[in-house]
Amino acid sequence: EAGVAQSPRYKIIEKRQSVAFWCNPISGHATLYWYQQILGQGPKLLIQFQNNGVVDDSQLPKDRFSAERLKGVDSTLKIQPAKLEDSAVYLCASSLVLAVSSEQFFGPGTRLTVL
């Protein structure tokens, strides 16, 4: 089966600019996650969707980050305006359902560099 798709794979912007990332989860997966991974650290959950509803966005910096999952399928994560400390890999993951036994499948990530 096709995996989680993300685009773009790489993005370089200047601080104060805006950027958007796109994620297409595995077909039929109800749960979608966005993680931020700073170099040398483990992934940090930003937001979690169940279908098109938000389950958890407690760690999303809402003054600059936003995310949506229209129609419960694809999702976009936006940063506006970007700061230097937003340089990281942004990972999208999906799981079949929100359950203990449901493994998360990760995409390859988008590497963002903010200059």
Place this chain on the structure above:
Amino acid sequence: DAKTTQPPSMDCAEGRAANLPCNHSTISGNEYVYWYRQIHSQGPQYIIHGLKNNETNEMASLIITEDRKSSTLILPHATLRDTAVYYCIVNNYGQNFVFGPGTRLSVLP
């Protein structure tokens, strides 16, 4: 903050078993232990999870102590392709995962 403690790095000889420890002394009764790994420049990959019984799948074995305060992930015959960062995560209901820094495993030829 992560609820687990792992050694920052470990080495293992190719073909030998790799035993990766994880301490989770504050684990709650309904929390599971999950293991993921991340190969360089890729997204994390699920390995295995368990509650209290030992578990085995085609990738690895998970040994959880009787008091559930620690666990060990075992890769029975490590290969060079097993070189990765391994994350131990304690979680219930499969949501709001907190990844720590993990253990960087180097499999040496």
